[in-house]
Amino acid sequence: MQVTETLNEGLKRAYQITVPAADLDAKVNEKLTEAQPDIEMKGFRKGKVPMALLKKQYGQRLLGEVMQESIDGAMSAHFEESGDRPALQPEVKMEGGEDWKEGDDVVVTMSYEALPEIPEVEMKGVALEKLVVKASEEDVEEALKQLAGSAKTFKDRRKGSKAKHGDQIVIDFLGKVDGEAFDGGAAEDYPLELGSGSFIPGFEEQLIGAKAEEELEVNVTFPEEYGAENLAGKDAVFECKVKAVKAPAEAELDDELAKQFGAEDLDALKAQVTERLEAEFVGAARQVTKRGLLDALDGQVTFELPPSLLEAEAKQIAHQLWHEENPEVEGHDHPEIETTDEHTALAERRVRLGLLLAEIGQKAEVEVSDAEMTQAIMNQARQYPGQERQFFEFVQQNQQMQQQLRAPLFEDKVVDYLIELADVTEKEVTKADLEKAIEALEDE
Incomplete structure (x- = not known):
């Protein structure tokens, strides 16, 4: 077997893999020899079927298996030896196509974009701010009035x-x-x-x-x-x-209202509301801290980005923004959306940070547990009342859907890991201050 490099330009790679016909034939014979003792055929005793007859009967199917195994083996060996990690599934094409016939060498071309080498990040000295908001009496009263309005x-x-x-x-x-x-x-x-x-x-x-x-x-x-x-x-x-x-x-703020929402009395409901509000504040404040972390990482490292990932992300951003500007269009039956320099700039940041967080998470052995995945699937399933079980089964059988659910969980765990390594300062602010900080994120 021969592997010849035909392209090495930036992150783009291409190779020609040649598997000699003699090697294929030898592997087919090897498989037939291994299986021969267990094969029965009319007119012959078990294990006594002539090799020529076996080859005529099963050779064509085994040749296809051997070709696939040889190519997969060559690709695996290449990635192990070179250390390359493809950004996307490599594109593999067989030369000759329909003109190929048994007895010819198998020649395939493999092309891909390699993931870049990602530099180490230094978290020492990265200063982050963690906003802390306590639920005021006014916040709790406002939330209770909203509950009363809904009851x-x-x-x-x-x-x-x-x-x-x-x-x-x-x-x-x-x-x-x-x-x-x-x-x-x-x-x-x-x-x-x-x-x-x-x-x-x-x-x-x-x-x-x-x-x-x-x-x-x-x-x-x-x-x-x-x-x-x-x-x-x-x-x-x-x-x-x-x-x-x-x-x-209008419902009155009393113990009876509290019981409608599963609390023993009004004081217990106030405690529940306070806890819920402060949990919401923590979640919102984390968004601000996370943006600060990502800004710090983005300014710290730079590396070449795989063009295919960049192009796909820019198209996705353009598509998403177009639908936000045209909410009346629910489907995707619309003219092709052109990407702009703004879309590409946003894509560069997302792809760079995505690759960086994935690398950090891998080196730190960050993992998403089965329990965390199950919880994520259950949360998503609640969006389909009455069909939760069908959704759960769909996700279990769909690897792509599992990856879509796992990716944000993994990213959040890596972010938490990095925040632990940073120099974090807590700053107590009002609810209004937090809302302004969130609005600022959305305006960027």
């Missing part, structure tokens, strides 16, 4: 009041189609918020103006695409008795 409560209207849009009415109802009651069409003491759209179209509108103790009929038509086939498109009559009419009321 819908209703209070009885004055006797004789008519139900309005947004009110809650408590009803007994019985639904009939062609004079016959149907399964699932009846309930007692059912609380219905008018305008919620939770019932069949047209149902809630007919109850606006109803009073407590009033009995009335509601006439509706089930949608054609209704889930129950026996009701789809059918006219129905609901006999309704209104038992109460209630107006929306």
Whole structure:
């Protein structure tokens, strides 16, 4: 086998790999000889099938296996000997193509971009600032008011009041189609918020103006695409008795509100809210510290970047920014988006820092545990209510998806590792100061 370098320009590499036909034939014979004792064929005893017949029967398939094994072996040996690490999967092409025939040497070209040598970084002397925010009483009160606003409560209207849009009415109802009651069409003491759209179209509108103790009929038509086939498109009559009419009321900050959110009392809810707010502040402050770290690393090292990675990242940035500027376009059926110098500059920073963090993480033996991956998958699965199990199974069978989830976890662990090595100074600031710092990150 012969490996000849044909290109060595910057990070670009190309090689010609030649596997002699005699070597291929020898390896095919070796595999057949190894398998011969276990092969049975009609007219021959086990292990006594002539080699020529075996080669005629299995030689073509084994030749394909041997060719692939030889090329893979040559590539592995090359990377081990040269120390090169390809930035992307090497491109491999067989010369001759369809004109190649058994008995010819196999000649393939392998081309790739090598990852650059990445210099060591010196964390000694890197000064970082860690913003610390304590949740003030005003912050906690504001969060509690937001919770109260999200907790819908209703209070009885004055006797004789008519139900309005947004009110809650408590009803007994019985639904009939062609004079016959149907399964699932009846309930007692059912609380219905008018305008919620939770019932069949047209149902809630007919109850606006109803009073407590009033009995009335509601006439509706089930949608054609209704889930129950026996009701789809059918006219129905609901006999309704209104038992109460209630107006929306602002929830009070008391123990009852706390219990709605799983806390024992208001003090316990305040403690939970304080803890949640300060956890959010820690997460936001970490973004500021991380940006400071990345800026320090970016200014400390420089090295050549693989053109293919740079081009792919610039295109992705251009595509993302275009969609942010054109939110009405949800799909990808749009004209090709040209990359600009600004996109390329952003890509250079991202690729450089990405390669640097990957190198540091590898040398520091940073790993993402199975438990951390499982948690990440579960967090992502929550975005698909009712389909969590299917999503989990999809990720387990999809290596690319696993890598997409693992990459940010790995980067965050490397960042934490580097922050530990830096000179970090804590600075207590207000919530407003933290918000300004976050806004500044977004404006850059």
